[in-house]
Amino acid sequence: MALLAHVTLLGQDFHTVSGMRFGFAQALTLFTALGVLFFLLEERYVRIHVMRPMVFGAAAVALPLPLWFNGVVLPVGHPLLKAHLWLAMVAYAIVGIAAIHAVMMVVVDRGLHRKNLERPNPVNPLRAVLQRNAPALVPLEHLLFRMLSVGFIVLSIALALGVVVAEGAGMGGLRVDHKTVFSVLAWATLLGLLLGRWLGGWRGRTAVRWTLWGFFMLSLAYVGSRFVAEAILHRLG
Template identity: 45%
Template sequence: MLGAQHLFIGWALALSAAIWLGMVVFWLESLLVRIDGLQLLLLPAAALASGLAALFPQGQFVPHAEDPWLRAHLLIALAAYGLITIAALHAMMMALLDRHLHRPLDAPAQRSIIGRVLDSQPPLLVQEQLLFRIIWIGFVVLTLAVGSGSVASMKLTGKVLPFDHKTVFTLLSWLTFGVLLAGRHIWGWRGRVALRWTLTGFGFLILAYTGSRFVLEMILHRG
């Protein structure tokens, strides 16, 4: 993605890099909290993302690749995207675990492979604390991405932020996570409310980047 004189961006490559960053975060978290069971779900997701990058190598070279602000902005934005992607995957896994815990308890021998994997997961309270730590870090990095993007846009186009779908959906994602963190601090939001807000914010970020790149590269064949 980052060559000496170029920047190459593709939706599958960006997703793979984002998942890699998220796995690094969970590895660092595992040094503090025992979350071994999460690897049974996260590692297959990481393998799938890597496979997608190999199957769909399409992308485009970004103009003004020599500009240091643009390169810094893309790195920060990718880091924010990776953290929020992992937060969304974690939220979906927590929702699945919550449903699993409310089902009638079967005998161990009768449980499916998925049920046994879910049985090995850390407690929901521990996972919720981990989720909000990731969201906090992701929100800070996303704020830096918006700020660095404003500087890069001013240098290259003379506008603070271009009024396009990417900017609109990025700001909606930033606002969604800001409201979620405020709700957590003020009203103690947790559980399914927090999961819904997390997935909504992630959906906006998907529409801001990956969705548009997928449409352009795979459907309209513009790259």
Template identity: 40%
Template sequence: MPITLTLALYCFAWFFLVRSLRQRQSRPPVAVPLLLAGALIGHAYSAYSLLVTPNGYDFSLFRIAPLFFWVANLLVLASSIRKPLYNMFALLLPLTALSLLSALFLADSSQSLIQLSAGVFAHIVLSIFAYSTLTIATMHALILAYQNKQLHNRHATGFVRLLPPLQTMETLLFELLWTGQLLLSAAIISGALFVEDMLAQHLVHKSVFSALAWLTYSVLLWGRHQMGWRGFVAVRWTLSGFGFLILAYFGSKLVLEIILG
């Protein structure tokens, strides 16, 4: 099965990556990007098969999560070509495996299928790209917070020594935030243009929390530009914005499909 093969490739990549981290290597072995590239191909096929059927699209919680993590893995791998981001896979790959296992064993094939217009489909794709990019930014912020704390406590050993300089890490964080904010803005605009009846489609909850996330990230980016926000201040605002995104998407899915379903 493609999902089983994808999981195996991710597990091998994670094993080699963790081993290289324990050995304090500056870069992972060549096998890691090759395994990840192969896993992403199988992952793409698996995500497509879960979502697209001859009778429509299935965007239930457990079926859309693998696509979400596919985008996240793809962006991290692409960014790793010019920036040292491979360490993020140590956190990202277990979550990816969990999403695939959930799709394999918990996805309900009896979920109602939907037909989508081109505009709504574009809105969904933009949302997935935005959420994935901001997920990567959040993971990066957590690593940055740990690095900052260790450096302040003069404990720059082990994992921290493998990270780029703190200034480079902060620059990368805000590059990710700017990219995610632009994608989130496009997703919100496309939703306003193409979604006809938010009340009938139970989208008010999602729209409100998405707007709160957009506002939070906007304040953070303004604070960075105007007041030089950095360090733990930037991390706290990043986590706050991501919390609203979690409530916007996964919270609404949880309420509609599990609690009320």
């Protein structure tokens, strides 16, 4: 029910009479909504219950953000443009969720190399609890690459639709700006990681680093710039 309410509020905020509303707050809300959905689906197959407070807590924090950060309303009329915008946001959310799993892999890997893992950690008991209850590393790694594959496919479709829409508008292709550049860099990073996994068996910290770089590029492509414009420059102005 909570997820349904989250999605309902998200849909109402995105769609307005004048067009579609976009901003870093809307992106984070979509990100956390998909994060909850993926978590509920994958929890049935992978022991990731330790992530429940983090996932649900992030969703609770992100949900009211659009009340303070309104974003910008884009006059979107063409259905392909709507699909492009939605898929781009969904791709960002999926890669972001994969980045969270990559961080969890680091926690699990460090836990496996700690000799005192079975004893309570008097210095940081929370870390010890997280490590003891973290999912197994191999299933988590498989889940990571499943998410990255889906995210790469969605991002590829979003970029292709962007080219089609730009060609139809007589722009001669995608406009070369920071969003396009960082989106293409993120796409290339994910492609390189998936090829490295397929051809070279990449895993572990190499996979984590490439995943985080891909997510960082996507963040710079949209959410980071919108955050600066809406939360920082707007306040200063």
